[in-house]
Amino acid sequence: MRFHTRKWVKPEDLNANGTLFGGKLLAWIDEEAALYSIVQLENPKVVTKYMSEINFMSAAKQGDIVEIGIDVVKFGTSSLVLRSEVRNMMTREKIITIENITMVNLDEQGKPKPHGKTQIEFVEDRLGNVE
Structure with missing residues (x-):
């Protein structure tokens, strides 16, 4: 597992019990999944289709x-x-694990669009040997 983002739990992130509000955490996860997908698929038009069971x-x-x-x-x-x-x-x-977050690549009309990707790419792979 590659950990990409850290978040500091602030007063505005808390629920009435004084702990991190689950909805806030899910928003952070959704945003991270979207950003990761946009970079991997090289398309800013990516949406969340599905999230599997959530168990805090x-x-x-x-x-x-x-x-x-x-x-x-x-x-x-x-x-x-x-x-x-x-x-x-x-x-x-461990706070939460979500086994399946399905992100969909979209075209200009908002319809699913094949992305042609088959494996994880890192920025250095795309740039080649730049010196």
Whole structure:
């Protein structure tokens, strides 16, 4: 699992119980999945189609730092299936795992569009040997 983003839990991120609001965390995961997909598919028109079961395993409090990880499960014809894990850097506990986040590549009319990708590409792979 490659962890790409860290978020600092601030007062505005808390629920009435004083812990990280689940909806806020899901928004962070959705944003991270979208950004990851946009970079991988080289298209800013990518949308979330599906998220599998969500099961919160632990909480985060104000001041905690959470880390969001994304892995590619598979490349579809017009989709990218991701897996996400979020962990609390302060307590070392896993907060949530989402096994399937399906992102869809769109054309200018908002219809699914084949992306032609079959494997993860890193920026250095696209640039070649630039010196």
